Amino acid sequence: MPTRTCAESSCPISDVLSVIGGRWKVHLLWYVLEGPVRFNQFRRKMPGISQKMLTQQLRELVRDGLVARKQFPEIPPRVEYSMTPLGRTLEPTLRSIHDWGNKHWSEVEEARSAMMSKA
Amino acid sequence: MPTRTCAESSCPISDVLSVIGGRWKVHLLWYVLEGPVRFNQFRRKMPGISQKMLTQQLRELVRDGLVARKQFPEIPPRVEYSMTPLGRTLEPTLRSIHDWGNKHWSEVEEARSAMMSKA
DNA sequence: CTGTATCCGCTAAGATACTG
DNA sequence: CAGTATCTTAGCGGATACAG
Numbered sequence: 001m002p003t004r005t006c007a008e009s010s011c012p013i014s015d016v017l018s019v020i021g022g023r024w025k026v027h028l029l030w031y032v033l034e035g036p037v038r039f040n041q042f043r044r045k046m047p048g049i050s051q052k053m054l055t056q057q058l059r060e061l062v063r064d065g066l067v068a069r070k071q072f073p074e075i076p077p078r079v080e081y082s083m084t085p086l087g088r089t090l091e092p093t094l095r096s097i098h099d100w101g102n103k104h105w106s107e108v109e110e111a112r113s114a115m116m117s118k119a
Numbered sequence: 120m121p122t123r124t125c126a127e128s129s130c131p132i133s134d135v136l137s138v139i140g141g142r143w144k145v146h147l148l149w150y151v152l153e154g155p156v157r158f159n160q161f162r163r164k165m166p167g168i169s170q171k172m173l174t175q176q177l178r179e180l181v182r183d184g185l186v187a188r189k190q191f192p193e194i195p196p197r198v199e200y201s202m203t204p205l206g207r208t209l210e211p212t213l214r215s216i217h218d219w220g221n222k223h224w225s226e227v228e229e230a231r232s233a234m235m236s237k238a
Numbered sequence: 239c240t241g242t243a244t245c246c247g248c249t250a251a252g253a254t255a256c257t258g
Numbered sequence: 259c260a261g262t263a264t265c266t267t268a269g270c271g272g273a274t275a276c277a278g
Binding site for chain 2: 011012013014015016017019021023026027030062063064065066086089090092093096097098099100101102103104105107108110111112114115
């Protein structure tokens with residue numbers, strides 16, 4: 001596999017970022033990896049996200065085929081979000097991101113504070 | 120390893136996003152993975168990025184210890200950016216992102232156009 | 239409970255000009 | 259060549275109110 005450079009159009013990296021980029025999607029995907037999640041479960045687990053952003057990001061994940069939305073005809077209404085087969089193919093990537101944070105975050109913090117003391 | 124949920128503070132995913140998040144950093148890292156890169160080489164390879172963003176993102180990558188900046192005392196000046204050992208630990212993650220795009224992007228496009236025709 | 243709709247501040251990001 | 263400095267702008271994302 002040639003080590004090519006990603007510039008702009010038709011670049012795999014841009015493609016992936018258009019799907020999992022932004023502040024929330026990786027979190028949402030990571031969470032839904034465990035199993036079906038309801039709307040307000042997301043909100044409880046992620047106090048930082050606004051309702052609007054949650055709706056918006058979920059819809060985009062559904063549109064891109066990573067997450068499935070299932071609505072139950074009940075009162076009160078219930079909606080569950082779950083991983084699609086395509087979404088599951090992202091699991092190793094998500095796990096890689098998560099694990100890198102666990103393993104190497106302290107080194108980043110060291111680097112940062114080292115820079116602070118220099119400047 | 121427990122499958123925990125990432126909420127907000129001291130979450131590995133947030134940590135990683137704070138380091139490689141944004142529109143450009145993954146591209147920059149992917150490029151510099153091949154070997155030392157000079158400032159204007161980045162610009163040529165990534166026509167979309169502005170000078171300001173390039174400077175800013177590179178500085179953050181340096182600050183976070185992923186990229187090293189080496190300045191040569193020459194005229195005209197030369198500066199090379201390269202991966203640090205810490206940066207290299209990100210290689211599998213970067214590769215995972217890149218490869219997922221290569222393998223699965225067409226499926227995302229299919230999902231998107233399927234949604235378009237429905238709506 | 240699961241969303242829509244509207245308003246709005248803030249900051250990420252582009253354009254341009256200038257410097258060592 | 260490798261950046262700074264300054265100004266401007268688009269849109270991300272939050273707050274709030276309302277709806278099925």
